[in-house]
Amino acid sequence: MQAEIQARPSASVAKLTLDTGEMVVCEVGSMIAMSTGFHVATTARQKGSSGLWAGVKRMMSGENFFLNQFTAQRPQQTLLIGPGVAGDVIHHQLHAGSLIVQGSSWLASGPGVTIDATFAGLGKALFSGESVFWVKCTGHGDVFLNSFGAIYEVEVDGTHIVDTGHIVAFEDTLDFRVGKLGDSWIGSFLSGEGLVCHFSGQGKLYCQSHNPPSFGQLLGPMLKPRPA
Amino acid sequence: MALEFDIMQRPDFSLLSVKLAKGQHVFAEPAAMASMDTSIELKAGFRGGLLGSVGRMFAGESLIVNTFSAPTTGGEVMFAPGPAGDILHYALQGGRIMLQRGAYLANSEGVELSAKWEGARGFFAGQGLVLLQAQGTGDLFFNAYGAVLEFDVKDDLIVDTGYVVAFEETLRYEVTVLPGLGLGSKAKAFFFGGEGLVVRFFGQGKVWVQTRTVHPFLSFIHPYRPKKKDS
Numbered sequence: 001m002q003a004e005i006q007a008r009p010s011a012s013v014a015k016l017t018l019d020t021g022e023m024v025v026c027e028v029g030s031m032i033a034m035s036t037g038f039h040v041a042t043t044a045r046q047k048g049s050s051g052l053w054a055g056v057k058r059m060m061s062g063e064n065f066f067l068n069q070f071t072a073q074r075p076q077q078t079l080l081i082g083p084g085v086a087g088d089v090i091h092h093q094l095h096a097g098s099l100i101v102q103g104s105s106w107l108a109s110g111p112g113v114t115i116d117a118t119f120a121g122l123g124k125a126l127f128s129g130e131s132v133f134w135v136k137c138t139g140h141g142d143v144f145l146n147s148f149g150a151i152y153e154v155e156v157d158g159t160h161i162v163d164t165g166h167i168v169a170f171e172d173t174l175d176f177r178v179g180k181l182g183d184s185w186i187g188s189f190l191s192g193e194g195l196v197c198h199f200s201g202q203g204k205l206y207c208q209s210h211n212p213p214s215f216g217q218l219l220g221p222m223l224k225p226r227p228a
Numbered sequence: 229m230a231l232e233f234d235i236m237q238r239p240d241f242s243l244l245s246v247k248l249a250k251g252q253h254v255f256a257e258p259a260a261m262a263s264m265d266t267s268i269e270l271k272a273g274f275r276g277g278l279l280g281s282v283g284r285m286f287a288g289e290s291l292i293v294n295t296f297s298a299p300t301t302g303g304e305v306m307f308a309p310g311p312a313g314d315i316l317h318y319a320l321q322g323g324r325i326m327l328q329r330g331a332y333l334a335n336s337e338g339v340e341l342s343a344k345w346e347g348a349r350g351f352f353a354g355q356g357l358v359l360l361q362a363q364g365t366g367d368l369f370f371n372a373y374g375a376v377l378e379f380d381v382k383d384d385l386i387v388d389t390g391y392v393v394a395f396e397e398t399l400r401y402e403v404t405v406l407p408g409l410g411l412g413s414k415a416k417a418f419f420f421g422g423e424g425l426v427v428r429f430f431g432q433g434k435v436w437v438q439t440r441t442v443h444p445f446l447s448f449i450h451p452y453r454p455k456k457k458d459s
Contacts, residue, residue: 084444
């Protein structure tokens, strides 16, 4: 499968070219355009993963219960996929180990990658304001992620701090704990940073330039009330 | 005489600059003008007679088309579309191009715009049943939300209905659900697969596809709206 990311960073899409027999699993609703030589299957589960429970966990991680599988039936088939809101798309090559992806940032992955929701730890999840489950990508192959705003990469070697709303994904060689910024809780909240993630170890970390709730909370109060 | 133009800040905040020579005209949708030289004159009016104007209205455009001219000396006028996104130029040479609802931005002399009734298959994005058709010889400018990618269709292409911006009239098309599935899986892909309706283009010609639509943004912002209080 060949991949090309276009229109970065705010209107990014992934243009994939697949040969006969190649397959890619995509987030539901992400298909923008495609050649006609694909077989499309909507499924609650990925090949080799365990049925319904996988779908339920995926739903709790902020992803859709269903997945769409695109399998090329002819050579050189084009598939254009993209996220809904303005933001970036990146291509991560998974060689070994796992990539932990924040709820809604998973866009697509190749057949060699198992996607599973992972329990982030109840305490961590509640305090980080994120969902209880994160998406865990394990195996070998292509992973496509999307973000709100642009994506920047941090190679962590030692420790690093990220605001919880700015995490896109990280390699599981990294450990993380959610906590306050600085010495005091009051200082941490007054600074507007609230909770942050303390990463430690060695590995790659993807962050997004913008925090979706910050933008939502800016616009929301200016809009007409919604029916209760 | 072809227009001298430049499209800047692509694709996120595209802006169209047109440099008019003395005596030249350019036509644009209302409110598209961002800035202009004082030598440029603006006249608002109905174009293509009453029927043409009403047709345009059904195609999601305004009844009015503004005419910008440079009667005494040349000058520059800048146009910006409503949504943040891409602007594309298409040189009409006697052919026809179809525009999705709201995609029209501006055109030169020699281009004729009309509404085309597309019947039930015209219900792209569940909106109008009418597309805007441009024909003649001259320059046409259209805009979109997000970036625009051009596809040169050789045999066929499938595009989600909400993402079609424009296509050449040499292409035939039908609105359908994702093909190549059995009836059961077809229904499943439609209801659960989130892909909804797609347009399937046949033949040869170009299709322009936008990379975002406004609906996901509206869905994103919806939960942040205040809740209505019971009275």
